[in-house]
Amino acid sequence: MLDENELDADERARRRELEEELLALRDAANGNHAAAQSAGPVSEELRRLHSGPLYFADGRPVTIVCARLPRDMREGMPYTDPREPDYTEAYTLADLDTLLELQGHIRAANPLSKVAIRADDALVADDLTTHLVLLGGVDWNFLTRNLLDKLDVPVAQVTRIGDETGAAFEVQEGGETLTLAPRLVGTELVEDVAHFYRAANPYNRLRTVTIFNGMFGRGTYGAVRSLTDERFRDRNGGYLATRFAGRDTFSILTSVQIVRGEVLTPDWTVPETRLHEWPGPGE
Known part of the structure; x- marks a missing residue:
């Protein structure tokens, strides 16, 4: 057998x-x-x-961590000032479409688990020792930045603040640096690069940390859809289970195609979609 x-x-x-x-x-x-x-x-x-990478079999709490939008962005938006009668805290968070997609799936897949949403600047100690699911990259989400520095992964994200043309992921491999950058036509994003990463939670080794991170917001959305889209989630989850069997730490950098503004779900069984995988075969 x-x-x-x-x-x-x-x-x-x-x-x-x-x-x-x-x-x-x-x-x-x-x-x-x-x-x-x-x-x-x-x-x-x-x-x-009730299976796959976003099912947490121990039934323990899950905390989804989003970045807070920068102050200058919030100041130009309605309902983001706590002094307003119609203040809505969710409007202060980045990646809202991605958050809605992910939170609904995690709640459905883990009906007995407490699932909380936290801004990265509002975390307390008890949040950090749950299963952590991080949205967004090093520009705004300080916990993503902190964990990518702390955890064992040969992938770094080059900030795009002030220079979107320099946005990229850098991979250290065999003593060389591989640069993987999104593709823009003029100012239109047509292909993003996104990172999916899973490891044990360094604040509580009995829990996990999962990172969904794109160079742009639609890359983050595409990374999440890889494991929530009903047409692809079983296929991609099956690929992870086979490719990284027996491992609790692994990473995939993936291409995310955008067609006329629509994000297409990556299919990880297509080799061209996977830009980098770690650990490599035999490592």
Whole structure:
């Protein structure tokens, strides 16, 4: 018998289908008709939600950490001043579309876990020892900046503040520096570079830290959609499980295509989409 980690993404999906069918047959044979009738597309979808990289099997709290928009940006927006009657704290956060996408998925995949949203400047000690899920890069999210310096990963992000043409990720590999930059046509972003990173939480080794980080906001959104988009999440999750089987620390830099302003979900099973992976095979 092959271990589940030895199966590819298609084989893992077929294994799940067979398991669901056998469980339904068992329930029917035991007279548990309600359970048997619940098996099928709906229960299979729920079961698949309760797996993958964004399912935290221990049921412990999850904290999604967003960057706070810079003060000069907030000053030009309505409802961002706490003194206003219609103050809305969510308007002060960066990557709102990404946050909505991610928070909904994590809540659905982890119904028994407490899921909190925190701005990076409002974290307390108890937040830092949960499962951490970070959105955004080193420009605004101080915790992303702090952890990328602290954690074991050969990837650095070059700030784009004041110079978007110099925005890039840099990878140290074999004594050389590989630069991976987004592509713009004029001022229009047509291809971003995004980083997905998973490791043990350095503040509590029994929990995890997950980073979704693009050079631009749509890159961050594309990185999150890699694991939330129902058309790609099982495929990409299966790739991670196979490629990094037995590892709790790994990293992927991925291309995120933008077509007429629309972000296309990366497919990590397509080699051209994966710009860099760490650890490499055999490392």
